[in-house]
Amino acid sequence: MIALGMRSAAAARFASLSTGVRGSAQSPALRAALGICLSALIALFATVAVEIIARDGFADVREFLTSPVRPGMTTVVMLTVLMLSLDAALGRRFISALIVLPLVLVPAIVSSQKQHYLTDPLYPSDVLFGRQIMELLPVMARDRPWTAVAMVVGIVLSAVAIAVLWHFAWRRCPRLSRTAQLRQLCIGLPVIAAFGALMDYSKYSYIRDRLQVVPMMWDQKENYRSNGFILAFIFNIPMADVAAPVGFGTQALDAIPTRNYGYLSGPREKPDVIMLMSESFWDPTRLKTVTLSPDPMPNIRAEQSGHVFSPEFGGMTANVEFEALTGFSNAFLPYGSIPYQQYIRSNVPSLATFFRGEGYAARSLHPFSGWFWNRNEVYKDFGFEQFRSEETMPPMEKRGIFASDESLMKEIMNEADGIDRPFFFFGVTLQGHGPYEPNRYVHNSVDIKGNLNDADRATLATYTQGIKEADDSLKMLMNWAEKRDRETIIVLWGDHLPPLGNVYTATGYMPDQVATRKASVSVMKQEHETPLVIWSNKKGSKKDVGTISPSLLPYHLLKFAGFEHPYYTGFLGRVQKKYSVIDRYQLIARDNTPSPDWVLKPKSLDPLVRDYRYLQHDIMFGKAQTLDRFFPQHAWLYAQGT
Secondary structure (H helix, E strand, O other), X not given: OHHHHHHXXXXXXXXXXXXXXXXXXXXXXXXXXXXXXXXXXXXXHHHHHHHHHHOOOOOOHHHHHHOOOOOHHHHHHHHHHHHHHHHHHHOEOOOOHHHHHHHHHHHHHHHHHHHHHHOOOOOHHHHHHHHHHHHHHHHHHHHOHHHHHHHHHHHHHHHHHHHHHHHHHHHXXXXXXXXXXXXXXXXXXXXXXXXXXXXXXXXXXXXXXXXOOOOOOOOHHHHHHHHHHHHHHHHHHHHOOOOOOOOOOHHHHHOOOOOOOOOOEOOOOOOEEEEEEEOOOOOHHHOOOEEEEOOOOHHHHHHOOEEEEXXXXXXXXXXXXXXXXXXXXXXXXXXXXXXXXXXXXXOOOOHHHHHHHOOOEEEEEOOOOOOHHHHHHHHHHHOOOEEEOOOOOOOOOEEOOEEOHHHHHHHHHHHHHOOOOOEEEEEEOOOOOOOXXXXXXXXXXXXXXXXXXXHHHHHHXXXXXXXXXXXXXXXXXXXXXXXXXXXXXXXXXXXXXXXXXXXXHHOOOOOOOOOOOOOOHHHHHHHHEEEEEEEEOOOEEOOOOEEEOHHHHHHHHHHHHOOEOHHHHHHHHHHHHHEEEEOOOEEEEOOOOEEEOHHHOHHHOOHXXXXXXXHHHHHHOOOOOOHHHHOHHHHHHHHHOO
């Protein structure tokens, strides 16, 4: 940092000589141009330094800066404009370097150290987990004592150097005229505002695409690698601050009654449970202007219990998974947030810890890389004893480029046959993942009739064949379960509608290629419903569930299995009696009455929904004061250190 300060001071002295000498023949335009060039050089230096530090070396830095398909130069321009605007606001050229450089270099250093121990880069939301960061420091000191000493010394010396340099620079940096200040602010502030709008990754931006800035929120490591530390960090800022709800506190939490919310009890014979989230599983026969023959999903249709109202469309699988496993809701989190990436940093109650507390084995299976959606770490925090991913599974049969649903079902059956005690398996299929390229399958067994062009017909044919094979795979699993002595419950649902592109508009199913976020109940259900099956080899299917949010799945599963629980059947039971869908844009009551924009009306919020939000905030971001009362199995496992 001292060397950095010396370079900044040297740049300031050079600028003073070139622009501040009385009687100079240089024109104001030339002085302004020199100032911009020097600010751009400082911004370039800052970008390079940040990437070298954050990447822990020079790997990929040159490509990041020079490749036309990487946003390196966009970062440089953004920093340049920011520095020029700060200079104008403060009235001194180059003084902004003493503000911007520490602001970008220090987080990069922290991110580098974090990756040494926790593999992930630094997220803005990490400030919410100060305890974990403080616990990391002694580990670093023991493992790398000289590095720890050097960091402490470096921080102290850097702080002193910045203070000295600030005092020196304020006296030596050239003054900006009022006209120059006004000119730079009039140009810089609108540009900064435009950059701010571009950073809202949740909305499509033509200009952002032209700048080759592609947010990759599903894979934060690739997000940081491709977009660079500064831009990737900015993308995550909106999700960092999860404010406590109005009225939240110890008194409000204590006022939430536990009595009559369901006492701990369970069936005499504990059933095995297999929970399956089927990738992009949806009913394509809903496209009324085309005819599919034969029905691609006869088995699921015969056993269907209802629908899941997905909070997502075409992607963001992990957000649906989060709701289904925890009973919490994305509706209480910032829009665009991804709990698996931003918020799951410690033990969180889930169905896995519930079943483990009941003596079950709890395992998760997904035939893809474990790093995707941060599942390696999240499943540990959810309490799963084992996660079988692509890295630890035997070679899986592929359908196209993805592991087939049939091969995953066979792996589940094989795992189950090797367990003596009751088990809870959570599986995420992969075969249905897009894009739905033509000729993925050698033979498509479903005939499609209707007015579609060749490209759209090929897309729909590939998708529909995947649906048929998913349906066949579930039937295979049910046939296996029917031969078992122990009750076996299977729950299957689709995580979201598939990204079929033009198929939706060509068939008139939706006006756009993506689902709307705000509309009437009928439109929202049409664009967000996926099939749901809750089935038992002893009791058959649970019927008339209706359309429910994923967060209500734990209630229906545990009730069907014969369990009672203070939160999953008790509190969520109270919620589901009144509401079927808890979405951030509208609540949908059991009688389909909507409550649009409810989050904007905290004073009139239903106390039941308010308490729901309080409980979730307490467990995820608070002091977990309600853990013992509402999640006793999780509290017990945590106390046992397991």
